[in-house]
Amino acid sequence: xxxxxxxxxxxxxxxxxxxxxxxxxxxxxxxxxxxxxxxxxxxxxxxxxxxxxxxxxxxxxxxxxxxxxxxxxxxxxxxxxxxxxxxxxxxxxxxxxxxxxxxxxxxxxxxxxxxxxxxxxxxxxxxxxxxxxxxxxxxxxxxxxxxxxxxxxxxxxxxxxxxxxxxxxxxxxxxxxxxxxxxxxxxxxxxxxxxxxxxxxxxxxxxxxxxxxxxxxxxxxxxxxxx
Numbered sequence: 001x002x003x004x005x006x007x008x009x010x011x012x013x014x015x016x017x018x019x020x021x022x023x024x025x026x027x028x029x030x031x032x033x034x035x036x037x038x039x040x041x042x043x044x045x046x047x048x049x050x051x052x053x054x055x056x057x058x059x060x061x062x063x064x065x066x067x068x069x070x071x072x073x074x075x076x077x078x079x080x081x082x083x084x085x086x087x088x089x090x091x092x093x094x095x096x097x098x099x100x101x102x103x104x105x106x107x108x109x110x111x112x113x114x115x116x117x118x119x120x121x122x123x124x125x126x127x128x129x130x131x132x133x134x135x136x137x138x139x140x141x142x143x144x145x146x147x148x149x150x151x152x153x154x155x156x157x158x159x160x161x162x163x164x165x166x167x168x169x170x171x172x173x174x175x176x177x178x179x180x181x182x183x184x185x186x187x188x189x190x191x192x193x194x195x196x197x198x199x200x201x202x203x204x205x206x207x208x209x210x211x212x213x214x215x216x217x218x219x220x221x222x223x224x225x226x227x
Contacts, residue, residue, distance in 0.1 A: 001211075003081060004152055004174070006162035007092040007099050007115070009181065011200075013069045016098045017047070023064055025053035043093055043166060044145035047116060048131045051095070057127055058120055065101040073200030078108070080204055086159075089114060093146045093166040095131065116145040149173055159211075161203070176210065178203055 008015040021029040029050045036046035054061070081088050089112045092099060096115040103109060117132040133145030148170040152158050158174040160167070163181040171177050171187060177194040179187050187194040195210060197203035 001086055001157040001159065002152075003086050003088045003159045003161070004091045004148075004170075005088060005160075006164070006167050007090050008094045009163045010161060011070050011074050011090070012102060013071065015094075016065070016068055016102060017050070017094050019068060020054065020061070020064065020095075020098065021050055024056040024061065025050065026055075029053050042144065044116075044133050047093070047095075047145055048133075051118070051129050051131050054129045062101055065098055066105050068102050068105075070102060070106050071200045073202075073204065075106070075108070077200040077204050077207075078111075080208070087112075089151075091115075091146065091148050091151045093144050093148070114146060114151055159207075178207070 005011060008017060032041075032046055032049050035041045036043055041049075056064070078088060080086075090099060092113070092115040094115055095118050096113055097118040099113050099115055100109075103111065114135055117134060119130050119132055121128055121130070131145060135146040135151060144166065146166075148166065152160065152170055152174055159176045159178070160170060160174040161178040162171070162183050163179070164183060167179075167183050168186045171179070171183065171194070172190070172192050177183075177187060177192065178197050179194040180197050184194065184196055186192070195203075195206050197206060
């Protein structure tokens, strides 16, 4: 069994990329965001264009990332997964450095992370940023830098935890979905079975209750739907 978990808005309290852009990029990032929401560009192109707008030194960027919070129940959730030999992989259409820095600040530094790779270059003493998408896939319906459907493919039994738009397309390709926020609405609208949760403290007892039946039924989707 493999647990896959989104980061922004799921593990992190707020979307880390949006917070960084709000702090260090001009308002143009919001114009690019609207193009993505209107379906005019894919999420990968959206992210690449937005990250290029960041105006900050690496020190300033890291200092800001150190102020961002994660769900207080996430550490307990990880402890449960380790005790029960459930590997956890973070899969995000966000930025790898943002995720690693935030988790390290909270004492978590050993999780596999699949995300867009941030690169930094210095020209005439000024730092600039770009994204490299090593997990993109030709034909990805979301045009994502990280194709989550590709990431979860070929795993025996898959649990997915998420909250938003980047989790929509993968939600019907796994065996068990834990959903909150926009992902709940999407699952409801598309008839996708899910277990609703508010935070990881709420999620953990639900996982403990549901997983034994999922294991018995192998790859079958559980008939569980709770708000």
